[in-house]
Amino acid sequence: MIPKIILGKGPQATRRTIGYLFGKGRANEHIDPHLVASWNDFAPDPGRSPHRDPKDAMAQLVAQLDQPMKMLGDKAPKDTVWHCPVRAAPEDPILTDAQWADIARRIVAAAGIAPDGDEEACRWVAVRHADDHIHIAATLVRQDGRRPERGYDQRAVQREARKIEVDYGLRRLKQGDGTGAKRPTSKEHFKAKRLGQDAATRDVLRLRVRRAVAAAADEAEFFALLEATGVIVRLKIGPSGDALGCNFALPGDTNDKGEPVFYAGSTLSPDLSLPKIRKSLATTSSEPATARPGNPWHQATAATERIPHHLTHGDDNVSQGQLVALGATLDLLPVTAPATIRAELERAAAAFERATRSRISADLASTRALRRSVQAIWRDRPHDSDGTGLAMILDAVLTAVAFAVHWHRTHQHAQQEAAAEQALVHLQVVYGQVAEPVLAGLAQRAPSDQIKRRFAHHLQKAVPEHAERILNDAAWDALATVLAEAEAAGHNAATVLDQALGQRTLDDAHSPARALTWRIRRLGERHAPGPRAQAAKAHSTAQRPGIPAHPTAGVPLQQQPPARRR
Structure with a gap:
């Protein structure tokens, strides 16, 4: 149930409001406007006055509502009318006039317009236009000439609406925190x-x-x-x-x-x-656009992959900044994406927009790398003929949004949590459309069974807890292909695989082979180290057993969100 408060100004505000409520509407949508409740339960009803001219009844209603206002003369307040439409969800049951009347009384009481038992409260009416909503209109002078005490009435009305939803079995909306964007009227x-x-x-x-x-x-x-x-x-x-x-x-x-x-x-x-x-x-304006050479798809993906670490280990201000940057990433991705997925990406961005704001102020200092790399993708349109770049960043975005759901849940940001969950649904659709063709193309270039057995042997030694899932994964051939290509480029396949495994846990990955494929694809396109550098790195790793190579590796399971679909 959505109540929304609108204030009317000027001496003619009551007449204009009542004229609209009992008129035909701006698109002839007012089929049967009529009163369901009023301050005294016998106010004139222009919609149900068969024996008198509706205009006369409307003029009489306006006069009665305005009477306390007229008594103040020049001392009347600037805001003269309190107007609150209250709308049920499309799937809610149709309420009776008596039920809407009860809801109207609860709303005006919660707002301080007409507290229960206050005979000198403001005058008000509730007009029903259709099955799913009413409009409440009140004049903002009490019958004793004082102003109503309606401080923070929007919050009070929203709290009462949440209770009404429970009492009437209506769709239960999420409690907001005042950071949502204003809806169109x-x-x-x-x-x-x-x-x-x-x-x-x-x-x-x-x-x-x-x-x-x-x-x-x-x-x-x-x-x-x-x-x-x-x-x-x-x-x-x-x-x-x-x-x-x-x-x-x-x-x-x-x-x-x-x-x-x-x-x-x-x-x-x-x-x-x-x-x-x-x-x-200011986050991006202090350095030239060409300051960071390299593949912006890889840079953006790497920066996005660090978001879960910030959300689980950073302070709240840094975490909020990361969500802002993630939202900016989703805002720009549709502009660079193929036309076939653009609409779904735009829906994901529109949904996640609500998840980028909370009462926590955003520290944007740590978001520079992500924002600059995504801007480079938008500005330069780097080559991504087979969709690998987009697939990689979407894989990282999916994980980041899943962690955003969890972060908002732990902070009791109900609306933001729901928005992130909605964005996740759209992103999963897009990811499937982008990733499947790329993975199929990689699988067609899979190496020989002998090479695959060598890779499988290392997997079983490196991650025995995930090896069976990876080897039975539909993306195993694609993973073997990128390992073989990394090896052909001069990398040690076992070393690259170890690096990919250390970047982040696979516990929440629906498809661990997919996750490793994108990581190794990026690692494989880096400059291959020489034999001496590889030996030194292997020696260093052997001296530090058990130390994860990525800051999010080893995060306790209770700090991680539920598994998401890839």
Whole structure:
């Protein structure tokens, strides 16, 4: 159940609100508007007044609601109307008028509009438009002339809604923490439909601004990218001449005067205010884009693989920063992905967006490598003809998102946990579509049975607890291929395999052979060490038995999330 509070301003706010509630709606969606409850249980009902003109009943209702406000004259408050739509989920049972009336009374009591037993409380009405929702409208002056005590009413109403869901057997939503993005209003949805847009302007702008933040190396490029995607930017300039904030609009989305409708960045999402955008850009703006040579697919994958370690061993601020960077990665990947998987990747990014924000402030210092490498992928479009680069980073992203689910769960971030779980579902679909053809191509180049037996022998010695799973895995031939290719490039196959096994535990891998395939593919493409270097490394490893080669190896099982699908 979703309640949402909207404040109306000015002396005509009550008339406008009641006119809308009992009108035809913006798309003729108001079929049978009628009262289900009111402050005194016998307020005039413009929707059910067969023996009088509905306009007269509406005028009388407005007058009665406004009476306490009129008594204050010039001392009336700026905010005059409290409007709260309350909507049930599509799968919820249809509630009766009496049940909706009870829900309305509980909502106004929780908000401080009309506490139980308070005969001098604000005047209010609850109007039902359809099976699944009501609108509550109240005037914000009590009948004794005082203002209602409604501090933190949005939080109070949400808490009451969670209780109502339990009492009525409705879909139970996750408790929020006030960091979620503002949802488009019904008005914005209807406007988008009229304009022929697939999504509301608010959602379109949020996606474009987030992508520009993820892709830009500095503030100038950020604004240039927005302009290139058709976003109109209006800066708020302070007395010093510095930009203090920015508003965004889309061409064609105008008001009644033909002017662009601007949205402040902070109203698109709490992390899209200009100061927070600048903080994010500072992570990547201090070094040139060409500062790090190498394969950006490998660099991005390696940086993503470190996220689980941060989430299990880092402090909360660093962990939150890693989630922000992971969200930026998902924002940019669809732009570089094949058209066949782009929509599913965009759904994953849209879902994970909610998992990137919490009450914990983000320390972005440790995210530079990931953000720069993903920007390089977006900017330079490095060669990835067979999809291996994308498959590798998706494999690492899947693990990171699974750890994000666990991290949010341990911090009791219910909405963020659910968002990460939803993103995981979309990512699993994409990963299957990308990885399967790559693995099939590798399997076709599998080495001889003799070479495979040699690799299998080392596996059985190195990881006896996983060897049987790996050898019976459908991706075993692909793994043998990349081991053979690494060997042909001058690497010692056993050493490379040991390095891959030490990078991170295989305990949570649904397909350990797949996980090892991507790790060895990256290791195999590095410059092969000479014989003396290999001997020195082998000697060093022998002197330190049991020490994991990767910071997340050996993490206790209770600190790891449930196994995820690869």
